[in-house]
Amino acid sequence: MTARTRKPPTLEDVAREARVSLKTASRVLNGAINVRQEKADRVRAVMERIGYRPNELARSLMTRKSSVIGMIVANLANPFITSVIHEVQEVARSHGYVAIVTSSKGRPDIERMEIETLVRRRIDGLILAPAESRRDTITDALPNDLPLVTLDQLVRGASFDSVTITNRRSACDATQHLLGHGYRRIVAIGTRPHLYTSKERITGYRESMRRASFEPRVCCVDHEDLLTSEWFDKEVIRGQSADAVLSLNWVTTLHFLRGLDALGIRGGRNIPFIAFDDFDLGDVLSPRLTVVRQPSELLGRESAQLLFDRMNGKRRPKPDAVVLPAGLIIRESCGCKGSRSSS
Amino acid sequence: MTARTRKPPTLEDVAREARVSLKTASRVLNGAINVRQEKADRVRAVMERIGYRPNELARSLMTRKSSVIGMIVANLANPFITSVIHEVQEVARSHGYVAIVTSSKGRPDIERMEIETLVRRRIDGLILAPAESRRDTITDALPNDLPLVTLDQLVRGASFDSVTITNRRSACDATQHLLGHGYRRIVAIGTRPHLYTSKERITGYRESMRRASFEPRVCCVDHEDLLTSEWFDKEVIRGQSADAVLSLNWVTTLHFLRGLDALGIRGGRNIPFIAFDDFDLGDVLSPRLTVVRQPSELLGRESAQLLFDRMNGKRRPKPDAVVLPAGLIIRESCGCKGSRSSS
DNA sequence: ATGAAAGCGCTAACAT
DNA sequence: ATGTTAGCGCTTTCAT
Numbered sequence: 001m002t003a004r005t006r007k008p009p010t011l012e013d014v015a016r017e018a019r020v021s022l023k024t025a026s027r028v029l030n031g032a033i034n035v036r037q038e039k040a041d042r043v044r045a046v047m048e049r050i051g052y053r054p055n056e057l058a059r060s061l062m063t064r065k066s067s068v069i070g071m072i073v074a075n076l077a078n079p080f081i082t083s084v085i086h087e088v089q090e091v092a093r094s095h096g097y098v099a100i101v102t103s104s105k106g107r108p109d110i111e112r113m114e115i116e117t118l119v120r121r122r123i124d125g126l127i128l129a130p131a132e133s134r135r136d137t138i139t140d141a142l143p144n145d146l147p148l149v150t151l152d153q154l155v156r157g158a159s160f161d162s163v164t165i166t167n168r169r170s171a172c173d174a175t176q177h178l179l180g181h182g183y184r185r186i187v188a189i190g191t192r193p194h195l196y197t198s199k200e201r202i203t204g205y206r207e208s209m210r211r212a213s214f215e216p217r218v219c220c221v222d223h224e225d226l227l228t229s230e231w232f233d234k235e236v237i238r239g240q241s242a243d244a245v246l247s248l249n250w251v252t253t254l255h256f257l258r259g260l261d262a263l264g265i266r267g268g269r270n271i272p273f274i275a276f277d278d279f280d281l282g283d284v285l286s287p288r289l290t291v292v293r294q295p296s297e298l299l300g301r302e303s304a305q306l307l308f309d310r311m312n313g314k315r316r317p318k319p320d321a322v323v324l325p326a327g328l329i330i331r332e333s334c335g336c337k338g339s340r341s342s343s
Numbered sequence: 344m345t346a347r348t349r350k351p352p353t354l355e356d357v358a359r360e361a362r363v364s365l366k367t368a369s370r371v372l373n374g375a376i377n378v379r380q381e382k383a384d385r386v387r388a389v390m391e392r393i394g395y396r397p398n399e400l401a402r403s404l405m406t407r408k409s410s411v412i413g414m415i416v417a418n419l420a421n422p423f424i425t426s427v428i429h430e431v432q433e434v435a436r437s438h439g440y441v442a443i444v445t446s447s448k449g450r451p452d453i454e455r456m457e458i459e460t461l462v463r464r465r466i467d468g469l470i471l472a473p474a475e476s477r478r479d480t481i482t483d484a485l486p487n488d489l490p491l492v493t494l495d496q497l498v499r500g501a502s503f504d505s506v507t508i509t510n511r512r513s514a515c516d517a518t519q520h521l522l523g524h525g526y527r528r529i530v531a532i533g534t535r536p537h538l539y540t541s542k543e544r545i546t547g548y549r550e551s552m553r554r555a556s557f558e559p560r561v562c563c564v565d566h567e568d569l570l571t572s573e574w575f576d577k578e579v580i581r582g583q584s585a586d587a588v589l590s591l592n593w594v595t596t597l598h599f600l601r602g603l604d605a606l607g608i609r610g611g612r613n614i615p616f617i618a619f620d621d622f623d624l625g626d627v628l629s630p631r632l633t634v635v636r637q638p639s640e641l642l643g644r645e646s647a648q649l650l651f652d653r654m655n656g657k658r659r660p661k662p663d664a665v666v667l668p669a670g671l672i673i674r675e676s677c678g679c680k681g682s683r684s685s686s
Numbered sequence: 687a688t689g690a691a692a693g694c695g696c697t698a699a700c701a702t
Numbered sequence: 703a704t705g706t707t708a709g710c711g712c713t714t715t716c717a718t
């Protein structure tokens with residue numbers, strides 16, 4: 001065993017060294033005003049000298065407030081989510097909180113376990129990007145008084161705050177844009193069609209197609225592993241004779257572009273193409289990706305702010321359902337003429 | 344205030360309801376064997392019924408073990424780091440731990456504050472991707488007995504474990520590969536040249552150039568904001584008449600490709616090009632990116648494993664310095680003929 | 687196998 | 703302005 005040299009100093013050690021009572025030391029620690037300057041200085045000097053670090057665990061136990069929020073996401077690899085996390089952490093830090101971020105891998109069973117460990121650690125609030133759109137899988141695992149904000153996926157009939165984007169509307173806009181280019185056999189591709197976001201985006205797509213009197217063509221798989229180049233070739237390209245594609249999420253786009261590439265097809269060039277979610281190099285890809293860009297920073301800030309408001313009782317009892325706009329970033333892959341100089 | 348309806352049940356509540364002593368309930372909770380089956384079942388039934396959740400905070404206070412590790416990274420947006428985090432969390436979870444991951448933004452002052460908050464929360468170990476390569480900024484803020492593993496940046500003269508990659512060697516290989524294509528005015532570009540990783544990579548690059556009797560050309564800036572297209576044009580392209588480029592890190596590559604694009608130049612096509620760190624679409628980009636790929640999953644697993652070994656006293660007292668190989672993924676941007684079918 | 691008492695390091699409530 | 707006494711929810715002696 002690594003012998004921890006000695007126990008770290010406690011507030012009692014500080015008090016003894018500074019010849020004040022424990023409570024006075026505590027007051028100094030918490031910046032209380034009613035302490036004589038002289039004693040306060042003495043206490044602070046001792047703290048500095050012996051390297052005192054307050055034990056946040058002990059404090060939390062007493063105050064019933066851990067100063068920790070939890071955040072559960074589906075997939076850490078998605079840069080969209082990374083950006084959300086970053087903003088959440090900024091807000092958390094500004095409130096003196098830290099965030100424990102874990103991943104559910106999109107699986108409700110893992111999500112449940114993650115919730116359990118977070119609850120045991122007595123988090124003060126939770127930001128959850130649900131693995132499913134079902135309410136009971138979440139509420140069952142949660143103390144009913146834990147402030148909760150859901151993100152991305154909307155959980156219907158839920159009694160907690162949510163932050164989502166204009167899924168339907170943005171899918172509508174994207175489809176319309178492709179229709180405007182004259183494409184008619186536009187195929188929507190994606191994963192996990194039963195998810196709220198998928199359903200909404202598909203609905204938006206369908207609306208646009210119907211309005212234009214074209215037949216909607218939706219190709220979805222249950223798991224991303226099924227997004228092989230063979231599948232794209234057979235189901236999308238040939239099966240639907242696609243003349244344009246709308247990709248409903250990040251992971252689909254990733255596999256789609258790789259799959260096409262393996263087939264010797266250039267996404268966006270040979271097949272016009274709009275995707276939900278941007279990529280780090282989406283603006284440099286050839287052709288540049290036209291995407292529906294989720295306002296990830298805003299999503300992070302809004303959801304965290306909502307959570308802290310709720311934790312501080314600053315909101316109406318009624319849950320808030322914030323919907324943020326996701327805008328179409330028109331570049332080239334949709335068929336628009338880009339401004340790329342040479343090639 | 345949101346009135347938390349009622350205090351969550353404690354082990355004492357469980358014990359009372361199950362008509363056993365507090366200690367017996369505790370034994371059941373911790374899976375001790377010396378409890379009569381009948382009582383154990385009763386206790387478990389009560390726990391289930393009243394929705395008891397052990398308070399990890401209280402347990403931690405007593406056991407002096409928080410079951411939390413900290414992880415501080417420079418930049419959450421870098422997909423390489425995301426992948427490391429994911430693996431660290433997997434290892435942590437397998438040990439019954441959670442990880443609190445925070446970002447230093449590459450700034451030592453923020454790093455220091457983050458260390459402080461983590462120490463106050465009594466983390467049992469820390470995985471740190473240092474913002475700088477200086478030892479004292481780290482050790483000053485840290486209890487000297489806290490198990491620590493550094494990642495990515497090596498801190499010289501340090502007495503803790505580290506996990507790094509073959510920076511010098513990989514830079515050497517990458518440069519050699521470009522030289523093999525016949526380029527001689529190869530320019531190494533990057534940020535923060537004083538960092539360990541930068542220095543090592545630059546050294547590797549210089550070695551290769553010298554060995555081939557070509558003049559090394561290094562263009563670095565102190566902050567990524569200075570990586571403008573004007574800078575690339577003036578300093579790299581024209582200033583050095585570069586006929587090939589070696590990008591020393593992810594953020595540089597990102598700005599480089601965008602900058603070139605703004606100049607109407609295709610990275611990899613017009614300017615042959617190898618980069619440290621891969622991109623999500625690096626294999627689909629035209630031309631496909633030739634990269635030095637850091638074994639991020641392995642880095643995550645190794646560093647976490649090292650940390651837990653250290654925490655459990657399973658290592659020799661001497662600090663370990665693990666060096667993992669980063670391999671060259673040869674695609675097209677270096678000038679190699681790709682296998683892309685059409686274009 | 688079981689329980690009573692002490693205590694982890696801090697803050698809350700009530701003194702003074 | 704300062705100190706005293708409890709006690710947060712658990713685990714750890716040390717009895718029995």
